Amino acid sequence: MEENQNIDTPEFSWQVPEYEKHERDKRWYILASIAAVLMLFYAFWTHNFLFAGIIILASFVMVVN
Secondary structure, eight states: OOOTTTTTOOSSSOOOOOOOOOOOOOHHHHHHHHHHHHHHHHHHHOOOHHHHHHHHHHHHHHHOO
16 A cells, blocks of 8 residues: 655645735725715715615725725
8 A cells, every 4th residue: 555645745835815905095085985975965865775874884894994
């Protein structure tokens, strides 16, 4: 019976970043905030509260990320 001596060593390996970190400056946040506020005004004006919730959630995700 032949034993494989290299059973614990991988044949291939590589490294990749978990995700790309995009650099966002102050201007990006200002423009994104203006767009979010405008969409919120539209959502409340049309009584579309689900859309308002989605805008708030998306804004939170963009700031945290």
